[in-house]
Amino acid sequence: MTSDEHNGIDPQRRKALGCLAAWSGAAVVWTLVGGVPRALGATSSGVAADASKHAFTFAQISDTHIGFHKEANPDVVGCLRRAAADLNALAVRPALVVHTGDISHLSKPEEFGQAKELLAEIRIDRVHTVPGEHDALDAGLSGYLKQFDHDGKNRAWYSFDQNGVHFIGLSNVLNFKAGTMTSLGAEQLAWLKQDLAGVAHSTPIVVLAHIPMWTVYAQWGWGTADADQALALLKPYGSVTVLNGHIHQVLQKVEGNVALHTAMSLAYPLPKPGQEGIGEPGPVKVPAGELGKLIGTREITVVRGKHELALIDTPIDHA
């Protein structure tokens, strides 16, 4: 019997924890003070600096693109498995995992099925998802909803409460119109207004949506045309955090009490917005050994009584 087994610790987990300790020195912890994001610095334990017994942690993953198998990343399945192992090894177990869309690459039933099996490898009670445009191909969201209908209402927007936080999942991947960005649409905005009517302004809000809820780069469709209407409904709340995917990179923006964050993908990087020399938002091929530094996961810690959330973005290569 090894010492780990003697101590009741899975040796594999110990190994992963070792990696965690090694990489966490490079992880950046973000906090929002007075509405301005400020880097607090590295942590040594992989736990958000403000974590306490009054806090709860959840994780964000995004853009897994199960079914993608091209040069930019021929092993998206392996990358999701590595992310699952990382999340399973966290010292503070996340209360839940959110996936901010593009679960599949081509909306194929077998891709959704495989993704669901892979997500089940995360030792977590619940994984909440919102769809990406890659999850809405051909048959709209019907394939996605067969596997990821979270409230049984056969629609891709919903809300739930966890540890005093009101989570809202939105879909902004169906209303594409020529020459413009995507939108949420009137029906969903009306639902959002109704949903928020029963939520106290002191309740922290976390919004999940695939495409950024602010205009990152309109020329590539990286924005949501009617996001302002949704953000206006959220303005009275003291703490609003919007988590997005789609652009496969970490960006932040703060508007009053609303903090918006995009996340890394678990499949492949995309160019920076309007990056010089790259005319289109297609997968970026990077040299061997670099990919794992550009894709990864995010931990988010909510501390009761504080309007700011602490974020740690972690690449899957962290040894």
Added chain:
Amino acid sequence: MKSSSIAFVILLATAFDAHASDVTVEIKKFLFEPKEITVPPGAKVVFINRDETPHQIKADDGSFVSKALDTDDRHEQVFATEGDFRYVCTLHPFMTGVIHVHK
């Protein structure tokens, strides 16, 4: 021998004619190339996706829509009637093109 050669030539000519009116629009780097074309009524336009990202083509007037096209997938569309058919990639609405169908 001679008749079979003639038959072969006719067959070849027929096959050539069948493709002579086809026009190809390639999707490269999130652009339709060419972005604007003019074809006669009855022409077949073949869209081919050369990107690693899927694209889906839909007419603004709803008259046609492709399936999502993965790399090297193609969509064939016959334009029977005259008119200007503007289309967009439903996934990337900044990608637009137009087919002018005129005699």
